[in-house]
Amino acid sequence: MRLTTLNRCHRPCLWLALLLCSLTITANAENSDATLTLNEALARTLSHNPQLYQYRFTKEALEAQRQTSVLRPAMALELDAENFAGSGDTQGFDTAETTLALSSVIELGGKRQARVSYADARINQAEWEQQATTLDVLGELTALYIESLATQANIRLAEESLGLSRSLLKTVKMRSKQGATPEAEVMRAQAAVARAEIRLAAVVEQFERQKVQLARFWGDTTPAFSTLEGSLFEFGANQGFEQLYARVKTSPAIQVFASEARIRDAEVTLARAGGRSDLTWRAGITRFEETGDTAFTAGLSIPLFSNARSSGEVKAALANRNAVDYAREDLLLRVHAQLFEAYSLRKQSIAAATKTQNVVIPALENALKLTREAYENGRYRYLDLIAAQEELLATKQAHIDAASTVLISQALIEKLSSEALNH
Template sequence: MYIFSNNLTVIPRLWAMLSFCVLPLCVFSEPSHPEKPAESVISPATIGDSLTLPQVLALTLTNNPALIAFSEEIRAREALTLQAGLLPNPVLNANAGNFANATAKGFDGDAVTLQLSQLIELGGKRAARIEAAAARREVADWDYETQRVTILARATQAFIDVLGAQAHAELAERSLQLAQTVVETVANQVKAGKVSPVEQTRVNVTLATAQSEKLRAEREWAASKQTLAAFWGGSATEFSTVRGDLEHIRPLPPLESLNVRLKQSPTLRRWLSELSRRQALLQSEQAKAVPDLTVKLGGTHFLQNQDYVANVGISMPLPVFDRNQGGIAAAERRLDKTDAELRAVRFRVDSEFSATYQRLDATQTEIENYRLTILPSAQSAYRSVQKGYRLGKFALLDVLDTQRTLFNAKAQYLRALTAYHQCLADLERLIGGAVNEDSQ
């Protein structure tokens, strides 16, 4: 009854496969600290003739340039966190006085002074600086998680595109074969004088249409393969087909349970970390209002009488005019701005999630309608008309019409299946993991 049973090999749940590939999409307790991506364990030479979704995700995770760039930024933020915790360097001063002054005597004679000064940060500046750098690193971690989830979702969608295009090409091939069979049958009937030559013209048009549809399907298949290979910087020539099961559909969990998981999505966690970073920056600006203390210790050596004098001193700017009022006010405004951006992101994510869930639910209903009603009815009608045509009860035009209806129904069913899995990947991108947790 269904059109994929003999053509597609069963694969695990589209998104849940990540958990079996030891390639988790997202860690919700804490953002991961990725190391520099190692050379991929799956190279073009080991892909093989047929590509699976786990291979696609592995290649993407280890070779995608955008992910590599994000991991480099995380290591840069680590270096900045280290820099933020370093103490100010001490300063060594040396000067000499009264050289070439022959009349200067005693303590007014030649003298050499050495002085060591150390800046002591007050007001918790160093602690605030470390906290701000750590928050900046956490934001980078969540940026990486968000980008990783997004890229893997897009790679999954590209894989589904190839899988759907491949099935369309197979369907077009079968349609062409059937059209060629009809042309041969009608040609024999025309030679026997059983039907008019006009009937042969009709089936020839049908054959030409099927050939055109096959060429179009093959072009789309080739284009989708190249789009997929671009996720790991590869080429469509590295594989010939993909293996998957478009008909593998699972019931959707309740909307309420997915809404709970949405609140822990990488996108929202990223903006919560950004809010914490802005709060740390505000504390850092407030700490700058407290002046720092400089301690000085040194001595002067008088060369004429070989005497020594010790020098001790402190210095501190007086916060009369500059108390970092502008820096504090700017940090407060940016904190308010980030809070508003967080609310906007929550609204956008909630809206996109709700729309995607409803679209997914509607597509699932459409698929069930095709499975239970449309495809069986179209198949039954085609068989009945074909049988009636051999008995002389139906005209050739009826056969061609039911044939076209059947293949159009199969093509629409394919499009619905592809749309379902595309939409599912979008939904799982939003929540940062598999929709059906029990499949992991």
């Protein structure tokens, strides 16, 4: 199975997601509706996965909050009445003073811009989180797809094992009729056929379970496909570890920390801006009922010592900002180790799978053929033939396991670097 880059979508989160583990299968001229490809599974997941769809609402909420952050302080209309409904000369409303005024706040210290910057940073972080989550979901889907392909290969191997067991049973029965083989070997051969049937049934049911697990990625409960399209044994070229790690540093998982740092920077700016006192102004007109005169009124107020009151918030914001850098460094160290493990395991498994396919399996197939001929001629025992058959089947199973390890490791590398290994 060969990995390659898919076409980029218009939205960054989608093309980065599709870039992940984009196993391109050698397609037939016409694909059956009952056959699923990985690209189809990726597209369905991007369109219908509930975990990814929820980010649409997160973005809408953050954009709505940004709209609020852009607003300037509201204007207030005030109506005051004084010196009425009292005693003596202030009885009734004849000596009342009524004032109609407008008031508002003049924000100082760049508070409005700090709020907008904070809202923009949160939107940016949500976008990177969406991309990182998309890569995680599609990485999980890809790994399960590879495991399901391995199960398909195991079904074919189990069918081969069953065919060998049935063929061996016929040979043993024929030799038993000739008196060259005891009846006990016939019974053992019959038991071997039964065990092969049990193994085949188990692998078939395992594949049915995996199909349901695949379908859940796009919200289905009943799989509409019966087989998966793909080959486990196409690996592609290797790349240098340093080149891969350089790409990891710009991956969405790391960019989430970069956006987190911008949020913390905005919080520091916002906390410092909060230390600057705002001016509250008031302007209006007052009417004196006793004389019928009117006069303008104006007022200006500013809180005292607000800078000292906000110093604690600034220190807390700075501490949170510094913690982000250490968290990013810790993640890079862990990702470095994870990437190197996947890189080394992929290289090792490619070597094992290649040698097994080119050297070991042909030798064991030839050995089984010669052992069977020798058994039919009475030169080898039944146990020798069984051992040769089991050794071949075990080696083919190891070949499948090595190939699936290559592709799962490759999928992890692509998820970590958010870029396909082959271009």
